[in-house]
Amino acid sequence: GIQVEQSPPDLILQEGANSTLRCNFSDSVNNLQWFHQNPWGQLINLFYIPSGTKQNGRLSATTVATERYSLLYISSSQTTDSGVYFCAVGFISGTYKYIFGTGTRLKVLA
């Protein structure tokens, strides 16, 4: 099946720094989303981005489907950005499946 790897696995930043999170997937996908999981476990949908580029405030994302990767950019990071970031991809393998990447754990220091 498709493998979804995220890098880096862990990231520590000072407040105000910028960062880039990467999501690589091993085969063609129909869908891709980025999520931030808060300390209570809830998944916050950041971007639905199967291709192209989107921006929302300090966050932006780019997916290059032909090269099988997506990037999440966080600018001017804040302590509230801390948490785990997941990408997830949807694809058809017999039935439609939707699986998560390995995650990036981000800690922003004040």
Add this chain to the structure above:
Amino acid sequence: GAVVSQHPSWVICKSGTSVKIECRSLDFQATTMFWYRQFPKQSLMLMATSNEGSKATYEQGVEKDKFLINHASLTLSTLTVTSAHPEDSSFYICSAKPGGAFYEQYFGPGTRLTVT
């Protein structure tokens, strides 16, 4: 945006008992719903995919008889953990999408299960 609810948000049960978790799409009809399990400091693992009115498709390694999934209507799917054991303690999350492969996925807030 579309809303998916889960009930209960947390549950504690004794070993050997069964627990049912509900997943509802509140403002859209979900042709497909998904169930995930997440252990501490790990990613979410897909357990099964359910389509309304048909049997669920389970991922390899997931026990069908232990994790019973029913997708009785276009707005409701249930996961029943039968004869629960402490190793079934985990965070269970459902998701739903309103249409085909190119639709965004919406996630419930999760259910934390503790088996004593």
